[in-house]
Amino acid sequence: MNTAATDPALVRFGRYLRDNPVVPLLAFLLLLIVMLEIMRPGIVTPFRAGRDGLISAFWVGNLIKFAIPLAMLAACQVLTMLTAGIDLSAGITATVAAFVCATLSSIWGVAPAVFVALSTGLIVGLVNGIGVGLVRVHPLIMTLGTGLIATGCLQVYQRLVINAGSEIPAFLSWLGTGRTLSMPNGLFLFVPFALFIFWLLRFTGFGRLLFALGSNENAARLSGVRAWQVYVALYVLSGLIAAMAGLLYLGMIRQTSLSLANPLLLPSVAAAVIGGTSIFGGRGSFAGAIVGALIIRVLDTMLTLMQMPEGARTVLFGAVILAVTAIYVRITASR
């Protein structure tokens, strides 16, 4: 490979970044944290504000805590984007699972409630998978549509259980709000989950099929891949992950609402995109999406600290997503 020696340094650097998208992202994350520290001295490093400790475990724990549900929903987007799809029903699926779990817990008990909540995710995913895999509807349209149907079903369901009251299962609040060694308990769910996703993408045939279908669907088909089976499995998995994220978020917020996790949907797409996952399929990593989720949370904190009006925060949020993606596209010189 003597081409590497003749290429200008910048091109080589760009190629390195393209192969390791997490490196520049981590640098960007650190830069943001430094900026945050400059804006509000002592928020990250308590010793500068005259308290004990080099780095505030509380602040880091909080950051991770709120990034976890976002990163889980971003996993749905990464997995589906690998096959050039997207799951826009993930936010609503999470909301439905959370609402169903909270209301059924007071009627049937916790275990059946969690089971039913997860199966709602499975059903939404199955419908998405059939639509995308068998009927070949564009994933964007299919998941928007199932999201709409799920919203309607949720509203009808809410009428049925309006008198039942709601109850947040104790283990979910433990998972959502509790801390062990000042790190959020959500990590007990998230670390195994993240390892599972890494294993799935890197070491299993299923993971390779996702990359294959996203890179060139016709080639994959001609190589004997039964694409529809992969799609159905993929969207069912995505639905289950979304439902799980919804349950965790329920434990974190400890309130039921008909739009609980919906505001997380677009940031989850943003986290996946910032994390270097190509919306055209075939390229992406979950590690990038996790860093992307952390970046979004730090940005959120910064905008809150600046005491921006709601509107200006939303504007800046959009502008940053666009800027990061644009810089990223420039550096890696690919779409």
Next chain:
Amino acid sequence: MSDLIRKNAWVAGLVVLLAALLAITKIIQPSFGASGLESVARAALPFAFATAGMAVVVIVGGIDLSVASMMAVCAVTAAVLMEKISGVPAVMIVLALGLAMGLINGALIVVTRVPDIVVTLAMLFVWEGAALLILETPGGSTSEWLQTGIRGSLVPGLPNALVIIAAAVALVWVPLRRSRLGISIYATGSNERAAFRSGVDVGRTRILAYGVCGMFCAFGGLSLASLTGIGEPVPGPYLMASVAAVVLGGVVLGGGRGGLLGPIIAVFILRIVRTILTLLAVDPNVTTIIEGTIMVCVVMLGTALTLRGARK
């Protein structure tokens, strides 16, 4: 040639479907007449404009997720402006604003080379925030003549709302469709590389197509403000509905095929379905489920038909 026949067959099918649905409405509610039709057309007006804008960008091969937010910006701008200045200049300013927002969307897509869907997703936040900055809570007012003009029927049996959408499309799209730009839009949507090698300025075409979309969104925002009499900074449910209507209207996602007539007829079909369900005294929440199911089924059927057509 066969392509032309298939496209027209699709629009004709939509017209038949619309007529059948109107007949069903008449059977369910024998008193359904001009006034019922007028209220359907009025409710469909913002949806129709959002759909027209979406259709143009889908034809050029993109998608604009920020239509609802741009409509919100235009609606609040109109409501704020009309409190201070008279209607006509305000309308002109809002239309220019819509065009500018669309051009910004398009320019960002072309300059940054980030996929349409990501750019417009980011711009969805930007415009939504801008609407909140202009007007934090619903308020403002709209000119009297706009509010009265959008209601009723000057010509009996022909609702004003229908005339407005027809006039807007005729003014913007019909001259464009046959112009150099219109043909470039279809060429870019069909095959961007081929269009580029045939001498089409692909970047300029895409920017202008997004500009046209923004202009339709401005019309949509104006009609929204006129219908409610105030400006509402929170975007309505127009994104979903416009994508559904565009697909139902025979515009192929991915670009290059379809027109504006089909999608606009599709908007009316979707609204009539809602009217029928309301007349049948169906729970409004169940209506949402049924609407969503219809949308998904229609898109599935449409995709299956397109695939079969492609295989032949």
